[in-house]
Amino acid sequence: MSALLEVSELRVSFGALVAVDDVSFTVPTGAIMGLIGPNGAGKTTTIDALCGFLPAAVGSIRLGGVALDGLRAHQRARAGLGRTFQTVELFDDLSVRENLLVAAIRPRWWSPFVDAVAPRRGTRGVNVDDAMGLMGLDAVADARPTELSHGQRQLVGVARALATRPRLVLLDEPAAGLDPAETAVLGRLLASLPAAGVSVLLVDHDMNLMLGVCDQLTVLDFGRVIASGPTAAVRTDPAVIAAYLGGGA
Amino acid sequence: MSDYLQQSLTGLGSGAVIAVLAIGIVLTFRASNVINLAHGAMGMYTAYVYFGLRNFDLAGADRGGDLVLPIIGLPTSVHVVDRPTVVTALVIALGVAAILGFVVYGLVFRPLRSAPPLARIVASLGVFLYLQSVMQLRVTAAGGGAAALQLTSLLPDGVVHLGDSAIPTASFVLAALAVAVAVGLGLVFRLTRFGLATRAAAEHEKGAVLTGLSPDRLGYLNWVIASVLAGAAVIAIAGMSSKLDPIDTSLLVVPALAAALLGGLNGFAATTVAGLAIGMSQSGLSTFQARAHWLPDFLPKGGLRESLPVILILIAITIRGSHLPTRESIVETRLPASPTPRHVFAWAGVLTAAAAVGLLTLDAQWRLAIVVSTIATLIALSSVVLTGYVGQISLAQYAFAGLAAFITARLAVNGMAFPWAPILGVTAAVGVGVLVGIPAVRVRGMALAIATLGAAVAIEALVFSAPTFNGISGVPRPRIFGIDLGFLSTGADNFRAAFGLFALLVLAVSMVAVANLRRSPSGLRWLAVRSNERAAAAVGIDVSSTKLLAFAVSSLLAGLGGSLLAYELPALSPQQFLVIGALAILALTYLGGIATLSGALLAGVMASGGIVTRLQGGATGDASSYQFAISGLVLIVVAILSPDGISLAARRGFARWRRA
Known part of the structure; x- marks a missing residue:
C-alpha cells in the first residue's frame, strides 16, 4: 500500500511543555489507523497539529505526496483532511x-x-x-x-x-458517549470507509472498537511514538503493554 | 524641538487621566469579564455631580449644592447642602460615583456574568446611551451646557520651567497621582486576599470561590473602585481643560480602551505607561500637525490627535489576535437565534406596497417619516448581516453610512451625474468596510467591538471633520430617464413621494437579496462561522473570507443608506453621523432582533424621526434624547431578559398562543 499521510518529526510545545515530541508515522492509503495512548499522551494535540490548528507546530506533514506545511486549517480540509472534535463542535x-x-x-x-x-x-x-x-x-x-x-x-x-x-478523516473519540447500538453502527460505518476511498485515523478509548476496526496502530506515550505498525504486531509489543494496554490486554 | 517637549509634557496631564480611566477598565474587566464602554460616561456623570454641587448657577438659586439625578422621572436635581466646599463636593460626588458603580454592577453586569459577549457589549452600550442622553437632557434643562458651569480646576495652576519651556504644574501633579494610583492598586492586588482573589477570578470564577471570597463581593468592590477612579479622573480633566460635555467626555473611553488594551487588560504598570504615552503623543501630534505645513490641507484639525489611540487599538488587538480561537479559549458564545427567513417575496411585496400606499396618500410629514424609517432599516440591515448573521460586533456601520453620504453629496455638488455619485459613494463605503474588517479576521467578540468603535471615531476625526465635508448643502436633485427623484420641494409638495418610492425600491431589493444570501450556502457559512470558527475551518470554510464577505455586504447596505441620506437631508454636517448614532442604531436593531430581517424593520420603524416618532406626533430635540435614554434602558433589560430581541419573542409568544 502506498503512503497517504506521512508525518515526520512533528513537534508541538506549549511554553516549556513539549506535548508532541518528534512524532513520525505513516498512514497507508485505505488503512484504518488507530492512534492510542493514555490521557495526555498528545493524541488530540497531534490531530490539531495535522489539521493546522496549531500554528506553532513544526515538522513535515504530507498528504498524498503533497506538503501541507504552511497551509491554514481550511486549506488542509480542502486538500482532503477531514476531522471531528472530541467536544463534537x-x-x-x-x-x-x-x-x-x-x-x-x-x-x-x-x-x-x-x-x-x-x-x-x-x-x-x-x-x-x-x-x-x-x-x-x-x-x-x-x-x-x-x-x-x-x-x-x-x-x-x-x-x-x-x-x-476527505481522503483521510481524523476522528477524535467518536465513540465517547455512544451506547452499544450506536457504537456498532459507527464500527460498521468505519469499516466500510476504505472501500469508499476514505482512509481513517482513529482516536478512541474503546479498545473493543479499536481492535475490531483498526488494521494499523500507532501508540503515543508522553508525546512520543512508542510503537507503530499492523495491529497484530503492535498489540503484542511489550513496550505497548507496559505503557498502555496493561497486563490483561 | 523644545516646543514638542513642552507639548508632550503638557500632555502628561491628559495622559494621566487616560491612564486612570484605563486602570478602571482593567479592574472591571478582571472582575466581571466585561469591557465597559460606559466607563467614560460613568465618570462624566460624576463630574457633572461635582461641578453641579460646586456651581452656583445650575438651579438658578445661587446657593449651589444641587445634586444632579440620573434617573428619568425624578426631578433634575435635589438640593443637598448650601455652598459646599471643594472637599465636601468632592466627597459627595465620589460617594455618588461609588453608588453608581455598585448599582451598575448589581443591576446590569452581575446578571450578565455568564451571558454571551454580545449581550454584555450591548448592555454596556445601554448604560452609555442612557447616561449620555439623560445628562444631555438634564444639562439642557439646567439652563445651558457646559458653558454655564464654572469648571474650576482643583489642581495648582502654576507652571514649571524646564529650560525655556513652561509646563503646567498640574500635568506633573496628575501624572504623579496616576502613578500613585497604579502603585497603590498594584500593592493592594499583590498583598491582599482581595487582590489575589480578583486575579484568581479573572482566570476562573471557581478559583475565586476557592480563596473563600465570593465573586459577587469582588465584583461590587472592583466596580465601585473603578467608578470612583473614573469620576476623579474626569473631574480632573474637565477642570483642567474647562470642557465637560455629555458626548465628548463619554468618548474619553476610546483612548482609555487603547491604553488598557496596550497594557494587555492586565498589568497596572503597563496600562499606566501606555496611558501616559498616549496623552503625551496626542499632545505632541497636535503641535506636529499645526507645524507641518506639508501635511495635506484636507486633514481636519486635530485629526491625527484623535485617530492615534484608534490606530494603537487596531495594532494592539491585531497583533494579539489569531486566525482561529484556541482549544482552551472556547467559551459559550450563544448568539440570538436566527431562523431561516420564509415567504420572503410575499412579505417584501406586502410591506413595500403598504409603504408605497402611505407615501402616495399621506401628508408631507408622514412621507418624511416613512423615508426616514426606510433608510434607517437599510442601515439596521447592515448590522443584521454583520452582527446577527456572522457574530461580528461592529459599531462602525453608521460611520460607513456617513462616509457614503459625504462622498455622494460632495461628488454630486461638484457636478457628477446621479447614478454615478452614489455608486462611487457606496463603493468607497465598501472599501473602507472591508479595510476595517481585516483586523476582524484575527479578533473576535469584545475586542472587535472596540476595534470598530475605534474605527468609527477615526473616520469621524479624519474624514467627517475634513473641511471639504463640512456642511454640504444644495445637493442636485437625482434624476434618471427624465424622472425627477428629488426629495425636497416647497409647501405641501415637500418630501416628494417619488424619492420615497425609489428608497423603498432600494430597500426591497436589498431585503430580498439579504434573505436570499441568508438562505443560500453563503448564509449557511456565515452562521457556521458565527457558531464555531474552529469547526468551520475544519470543514474547509475560509473563515477570513467569509467574515470579509459579510463586512463587504454590510458596508454596502450601510453605504446605500448613507447615499440615500445625501439626497434626503437638506444639508449634511458631521454632527449627523456621530458615533452615538451608531450606538443607537445597533441598540434598536438588537431590540428588534439582531439576527432577523424583521429586527431590522422594527429598528427602522422605531428610529428617531421615523414612523413611531410620527405616531407620537413628531419629535423635538428633547424627545429624541428621551428616546435615546429609553432605548438605553430597554436595551439593558432586553440584553438581560430576552437576548433574541422583540421580533422573536413576539413570534414565540404567538406560537404559544396558537398552540393554546
Missing part, C-alpha cells in the same frame, strides 16, 4: 442537514453573487441524504444539534466530516 445555529450541506459545498469566488439572486442553486445537486441515511440520522435531519442526544451529535460530527469528501 457542531454548528448549533444550523439544522443537521445544513451542518452537512455547509461542509459538502465548496464555494467559488462568484458564489455570493449567485446566492443573492438564486438562493437554492448553490445546494442543487448536493446530496447529503445518503450520508444521513447511512448514519441513521434521517429522522433528525431538520432538528437542531442542541435537540439531539450526545450519541446522535457524535454521529452528526462524523457525518459532517465525511461530507467534505
Whole structure:
C-alpha cells in the first residue's frame, strides 16, 4: 500500500511543555489507523497539529505526496483532511442537514453573487441524504444539534466530516458517549470507509472498537511514538503493554 | 524641538487621566469579564455631580449644592447642602460615583456574568446611551451646557520651567497621582486576599470561590473602585481643560480602551505607561500637525490627535489576535437565534406596497417619516448581516453610512451625474468596510467591538471633520430617464413621494437579496462561522473570507443608506453621523432582533424621526434624547431578559398562543 499521510518529526510545545515530541508515522492509503495512548499522551494535540490548528507546530506533514506545511486549517480540509472534535463542535445555529450541506459545498469566488439572486442553486445537486441515511440520522435531519442526544451529535460530527469528501478523516473519540447500538453502527460505518476511498485515523478509548476496526496502530506515550505498525504486531509489543494496554490486554 | 517637549509634557496631564480611566477598565474587566464602554460616561456623570454641587448657577438659586439625578422621572436635581466646599463636593460626588458603580454592577453586569459577549457589549452600550442622553437632557434643562458651569480646576495652576519651556504644574501633579494610583492598586492586588482573589477570578470564577471570597463581593468592590477612579479622573480633566460635555467626555473611553488594551487588560504598570504615552503623543501630534505645513490641507484639525489611540487599538488587538480561537479559549458564545427567513417575496411585496400606499396618500410629514424609517432599516440591515448573521460586533456601520453620504453629496455638488455619485459613494463605503474588517479576521467578540468603535471615531476625526465635508448643502436633485427623484420641494409638495418610492425600491431589493444570501450556502457559512470558527475551518470554510464577505455586504447596505441620506437631508454636517448614532442604531436593531430581517424593520420603524416618532406626533430635540435614554434602558433589560430581541419573542409568544 502506498503512503497517504506521512508525518515526520512533528513537534508541538506549549511554553516549556513539549506535548508532541518528534512524532513520525505513516498512514497507508485505505488503512484504518488507530492512534492510542493514555490521557495526555498528545493524541488530540497531534490531530490539531495535522489539521493546522496549531500554528506553532513544526515538522513535515504530507498528504498524498503533497506538503501541507504552511497551509491554514481550511486549506488542509480542502486538500482532503477531514476531522471531528472530541467536544463534537457542531454548528448549533444550523439544522443537521445544513451542518452537512455547509461542509459538502465548496464555494467559488462568484458564489455570493449567485446566492443573492438564486438562493437554492448553490445546494442543487448536493446530496447529503445518503450520508444521513447511512448514519441513521434521517429522522433528525431538520432538528437542531442542541435537540439531539450526545450519541446522535457524535454521529452528526462524523457525518459532517465525511461530507467534505476527505481522503483521510481524523476522528477524535467518536465513540465517547455512544451506547452499544450506536457504537456498532459507527464500527460498521468505519469499516466500510476504505472501500469508499476514505482512509481513517482513529482516536478512541474503546479498545473493543479499536481492535475490531483498526488494521494499523500507532501508540503515543508522553508525546512520543512508542510503537507503530499492523495491529497484530503492535498489540503484542511489550513496550505497548507496559505503557498502555496493561497486563490483561 | 523644545516646543514638542513642552507639548508632550503638557500632555502628561491628559495622559494621566487616560491612564486612570484605563486602570478602571482593567479592574472591571478582571472582575466581571466585561469591557465597559460606559466607563467614560460613568465618570462624566460624576463630574457633572461635582461641578453641579460646586456651581452656583445650575438651579438658578445661587446657593449651589444641587445634586444632579440620573434617573428619568425624578426631578433634575435635589438640593443637598448650601455652598459646599471643594472637599465636601468632592466627597459627595465620589460617594455618588461609588453608588453608581455598585448599582451598575448589581443591576446590569452581575446578571450578565455568564451571558454571551454580545449581550454584555450591548448592555454596556445601554448604560452609555442612557447616561449620555439623560445628562444631555438634564444639562439642557439646567439652563445651558457646559458653558454655564464654572469648571474650576482643583489642581495648582502654576507652571514649571524646564529650560525655556513652561509646563503646567498640574500635568506633573496628575501624572504623579496616576502613578500613585497604579502603585497603590498594584500593592493592594499583590498583598491582599482581595487582590489575589480578583486575579484568581479573572482566570476562573471557581478559583475565586476557592480563596473563600465570593465573586459577587469582588465584583461590587472592583466596580465601585473603578467608578470612583473614573469620576476623579474626569473631574480632573474637565477642570483642567474647562470642557465637560455629555458626548465628548463619554468618548474619553476610546483612548482609555487603547491604553488598557496596550497594557494587555492586565498589568497596572503597563496600562499606566501606555496611558501616559498616549496623552503625551496626542499632545505632541497636535503641535506636529499645526507645524507641518506639508501635511495635506484636507486633514481636519486635530485629526491625527484623535485617530492615534484608534490606530494603537487596531495594532494592539491585531497583533494579539489569531486566525482561529484556541482549544482552551472556547467559551459559550450563544448568539440570538436566527431562523431561516420564509415567504420572503410575499412579505417584501406586502410591506413595500403598504409603504408605497402611505407615501402616495399621506401628508408631507408622514412621507418624511416613512423615508426616514426606510433608510434607517437599510442601515439596521447592515448590522443584521454583520452582527446577527456572522457574530461580528461592529459599531462602525453608521460611520460607513456617513462616509457614503459625504462622498455622494460632495461628488454630486461638484457636478457628477446621479447614478454615478452614489455608486462611487457606496463603493468607497465598501472599501473602507472591508479595510476595517481585516483586523476582524484575527479578533473576535469584545475586542472587535472596540476595534470598530475605534474605527468609527477615526473616520469621524479624519474624514467627517475634513473641511471639504463640512456642511454640504444644495445637493442636485437625482434624476434618471427624465424622472425627477428629488426629495425636497416647497409647501405641501415637500418630501416628494417619488424619492420615497425609489428608497423603498432600494430597500426591497436589498431585503430580498439579504434573505436570499441568508438562505443560500453563503448564509449557511456565515452562521457556521458565527457558531464555531474552529469547526468551520475544519470543514474547509475560509473563515477570513467569509467574515470579509459579510463586512463587504454590510458596508454596502450601510453605504446605500448613507447615499440615500445625501439626497434626503437638506444639508449634511458631521454632527449627523456621530458615533452615538451608531450606538443607537445597533441598540434598536438588537431590540428588534439582531439576527432577523424583521429586527431590522422594527429598528427602522422605531428610529428617531421615523414612523413611531410620527405616531407620537413628531419629535423635538428633547424627545429624541428621551428616546435615546429609553432605548438605553430597554436595551439593558432586553440584553438581560430576552437576548433574541422583540421580533422573536413576539413570534414565540404567538406560537404559544396558537398552540393554546
